[in-house]
Amino acid sequence: MTAQPVFLKACRGEPVGRPPVWLMRQAGRYMPAYRRVREKYGLLEIIRTPELAAEVTLQPISQFPLDAAIIFSDILPPLQGMGLDLTFEPGKGPVIGNPIRDTRSIDLLGTPPATETMGATLEAIRLVRSELTSRNVPLIGFAGAPFTLASYAIEGGGSRSYTRVKSLMFREPAAWKRLMTKLVTVQTDYLLRQVEAGAQALQVFDSFVGLALGPDDYRHNVLPYTRALLQGIARSGVPVIHYSGGTGAYLEVVNEAGGDVLSVDWRVSLAEVRHRLGADRVLQGNLDPVALFAPWRELRTHIDTVLRDEGGTGRHIFNLGQGILPETPMENVTRLIDYVKGEQ
Numbered sequence: 001m002t003a004q005p006v007f008l009k010a011c012r013g014e015p016v017g018r019p020p021v022w023l024m025r026q027a028g029r030y031m032p033a034y035r036r037v038r039e040k041y042g043l044l045e046i047i048r049t050p051e052l053a054a055e056v057t058l059q060p061i062s063q064f065p066l067d068a069a070i071i072f073s074d075i076l077p078p079l080q081g082m083g084l085d086l087t088f089e090p091g092k093g094p095v096i097g098n099p100i101r102d103t104r105s106i107d108l109l110g111t112p113p114a115t116e117t118m119g120a121t122l123e124a125i126r127l128v129r130s131e132l133t134s135r136n137v138p139l140i141g142f143a144g145a146p147f148t149l150a151s152y153a154i155e156g157g158g159s160r161s162y163t164r165v166k167s168l169m170f171r172e173p174a175a176w177k178r179l180m181t182k183l184v185t186v187q188t189d190y191l192l193r194q195v196e197a198g199a200q201a202l203q204v205f206d207s208f209v210g211l212a213l214g215p216d217d218y219r220h221n222v223l224p225y226t227r228a229l230l231q232g233i234a235r236s237g238v239p240v241i242h243y244s245g246g247t248g249a250y251l252e253v254v255n256e257a258g259g260d261v262l263s264v265d266w267r268v269s270l271a272e273v274r275h276r277l278g279a280d281r282v283l284q285g286n287l288d289p290v291a292l293f294a295p296w297r298e299l300r301t302h303i304d305t306v307l308r309d310e311g312g313t314g315r316h317i318f319n320l321g322q323g324i325l326p327e328t329p330m331e332n333v334t335r336l337i338d339y340v341k342g343e344q
């Protein structure tokens with residue numbers, strides 16, 4: 001019998017000899033192999049072609065001794081199935097061509113099943129699972145959290161002040177509820193289907209919520225929906241990671257959403273998170289992704305701080321505090337992983 005992967009044990013809070021390590025957005029432009037595929041295909045084309053998505057998912061696994069793979073997709077394609085036009089524009093990032101600007105467009109949003117709209121990703125999961133099983137590397141499925149998706153759907157792209165999404169939230173509470181409820185429906189189904197297809201853990205990305213909202217607005221307008229999503233996918237039986245960006249000031253509230261693992265960014269120290277949330281909480285994070293651009297001595301100090309601040313509980317999955325950046329030097333990724341695994 002093959003040993004249970006250290007990543008899955010750590011997710012469940014079981015004792016592990018060392019922290020598992022993987023990197024958010026580990027398949028991406030910092031890898032020459034990824035850039036070669038991107039020279040030929042658009043991002044959405046890769047996502048919508050199971051064989052290409054499977055190939056790209058495996059690239060970082062072949063290159064580095066990572067403890068988990070994450071299926072290659074993005075948080076935004078499920079919005080296409082709801083009726084929003086999504087493109088990725090060079091230098092600009094994601095753009096929604098027909099953003100939500102009134103309550104009527106919320107009522108027009110569909111909630112089709114993931115088998116109809118995200119079939120390519122589900123197929124990619126099936127394809128990579130057979131390959132990963134032979135390497136004993138577990139596969140993570142993922143989706144965006146309701147707030148981060150609502151923010152893209154309403155703002156139409158990235159945002160600095162989140163004026164439009166927050167205005168709708170403040171002015172039209174009934175419409176906000178309808179929108180968030182639709183997003184929970186779509187994302188719950190999508191995540192459960194990913195598990196059926198072979199995902200062995202799930203991560204929910206709420207990347208922007210803490211950059212937009214204070215604790216009271218989070219509690220009243222976001223927490224109920226994120227909690228409903230995390231509860232809805234708990235019945236899949238696989239561990240669930242909740243990534244919450246920018247919410248260091250009110251992690252106690254975020255913690256109430258649930259999930260087996262809480263993933264935090266680098267703007268808060270793990271020592272403080274431990275102190276505030278206790279020794280039992282399984283934490284993921286939280287190296288500053290820009291530390292990977294530093295010379296090794298400096299990078300090592302940052303890694304040591306993360307490892308030390310976790311507090312010696314062993315309830316920790318090493319990761320970045322946010323997705324890895326496009327220009328990241330490959331050799332520092334290798335050194336980071338070897339160092340965390342104690343092989344250097």
Ligand code: CP3
Pocket residue numbers: 023024025026027028029038043070071072073074075076088092093094142158205207245322323
């Ligand atoms: O982790 C992985 O390897 C899986 C793939 C993955 C992508 N996006 C592929 C991608 C995952 C998990 C995501 C999640 C995602 N997408 C998040 C949450 C994670 C985080 O960093 O907070 C967010 C906010 C998005 C939305 C998004 N997608 C943005 C803002 C951008 C443009 C910015 C950028 O990095 O270019 C994308 C594009 C994107 N998604 C790329 C990749 C590899 C780069 C696109 C390219 O190849 O041109």
